[in-house]
Amino acid sequence: MNPYLCDMDFPFPIRKIIHVDMDAFYASVEQHDDPSLKGKPIAVGGEHRGVVSAASYEARKFGVRSAMPSKTAKEKCPHLIFVPPRFSRYKEISKKIREIFFEYTDLVEPLSLDEAYLDVTENKKGIESANQIAKEIRQKILEQTGLTASAGISINKFLAKVASDINKPNGQKTIHPDKIENFLEELPVEKFYGVGKVTANKMFSLGIFKGKDLKKKSLEELIKLFGKSGGYYYNVVRGIHTSEVKPHRIQKSVAVERTFFEDLFDEQQINEKLESLSQELHQRLRRNNILGRTLTLKIKYKDFSLFTRSVTKEEYFSSSEQYYNIGKKLWELRPYDKPVRLLGLSLSHLNTEEKKQISVQLKIPFREFED
Template identity: 60%
Template sequence: MDSNLFANRKIIHIDMDAFYASVEQMDNPELKGLPIAVGGSEQRGVVSAASYEARKFGVRSAMSSIHAKRLCPELIFVRPRFDRYKEISKKIRKIFLEYTDLVEPLSLDEAYLDVTVNKKGMPSATLIAQEIRKRILTETGLTASAGISINKFVAKVASDYNKPDGQKTVNPEEVEAFLEQLDIKKFYGIGKVTAEKMYQLGIFTGLDLKQKSREFLEKHFSNSGTYYYQISRGIHHSAVKPNRTIKSVGAERTFFENLSSEIFLEDKIINIADELEKRLQRSKIAGKTITLKLKYSDFSLQTRSKTLPYFISDKNLIIDVAKELLYQERLKNSVRLLGISLHNLNNQFSKDTEPKQKSISIQLQFNFKD
């Protein structure tokens, strides 16, 4: 690896510890020390976040509520409060910006910071991370973990190393050795299915992955093979991008009971479109491509899309297109989840350019982004 290429970069990845669940436990002391899941319910839905007490039982985000309850019979379900999470996230973002303008948020609870040149003039990224984590605790009451290294990939992996409330620095000369000893399921960008495939190919650690040729990895993993070849050597060229472009905006609902009729789904489309319109207005964004997402009772997933010749953000137009997509073909089964999203957004324009949203009967103007 050409260490000179990365030696001067100082990247921090900050990741809040069980953010949603920690906020709920902080705001409601009665929940402290208890296994809680944010989102879902005992009968239905999906876990958005789990406290560390719940994680000890194997409860994880994106897990069905029913399965989570089986793993942890004492699990307490809490309704999410995204306005509260955003409020705290803004406070944390404000702290980041006191150190550098190169902040790339990944979500409400994590971000990359490039502190190679920073506003405090501090030469040590490790000390910057320590100071930021201390300030987050003092100003919000919540803990955060951090990874510090020469690029985004290694920093992201390192931030998970000493969780919760810890940090890990991987210096330039330590990168390859650090990655070699890791289980490949710890590599950011390698999911459960890919990890299982790698295990079948005899790839269990970063060292095993590093010993495979580029040709071998491209043969078995197609275009991703080159990415795996590079990250096994700690190579990741992506810069910290402070203005990440939103690619889609959506809203969805999981139903308490499966719905088997398009008539019942029409009512749900109206409610979802109303929420989607609010999100679009907050983001000051419109889109041309509408996608209807259907998750059936057997958990199979189907999407139906339509691209319009103009941008829309008005819920009435979204409802019309979503209903058209609903009746595009018959339902395969009863439906447990319905979602609507807009893609092909107008946020490639500047704020000074205000394209007009068109329909046969109305003409609306808007500005842009969340």
């Protein structure tokens, strides 16, 4: 008897994984809290010299997207309404949403404030249907926050992530084990999680447009074409993704950055901003008892060209003075004397990476997996 109760044999344990993704989270929070914004194209972010942190669905119809310069967003949608971000409010609602997740399982892996993976293979309510759990979670989120969420359900994180985008907004999609092969073969390669615009264009140039085209390539060919990512593409197009839901994600970096209302060129202004960033970075690190060994300076110029340079030490950085002094030395290594629109400092190789995180994954056969 096949323990997975489906026609395909998988070389790994099948789990019930849900990926929950809030719909246009920041923008939806603003529209919920201010009813006058409902139905209007809004962007969360700074209107002058900033970037879009999130865009409402009404704004997305005009091509406005997150990470887009505010100036470009305004050109695409002249009647776009900019709303300053309120991260404390987003965190407050995110906490409520995670409390709902924990009603069903302790195996919750947050990816950000607005999305998370849940392993409900065995859950606190004893519900057999992962599809039903996703419905209940989405309904509770709506009732308790007034916001909508979308969900994807399948046997691993990759498939659940892909599925959650299919019926957005306010929908869900289950990819049953029996349907994985056909689903992936017909899936456009740009829809594969982990395939960005540059990689997708390279695939198009090679005649790879759908999963079935990607599947024709051997492992050796894909590695030759895409490096180590080739192995990832070879596996996921066959439904293979063994990464477990990790309840305790290890923070890998802490960053602070500022986009300036007017471009900076004066050396004294730069030093003042670096000092301010150093103090802010130190406060954030101290508040969370975090240390790190690699400091990175990020410079974005007026023409949007980007420069980063890092220094790694044997011992941990421990003070704002160290961040500032090293930051100034990295600034001196800049390749251009051009006006600066953004400065940032980040710390990585953190002590959090050395703390062992233990997560127990319960692996049992699927007895029921609804469409």
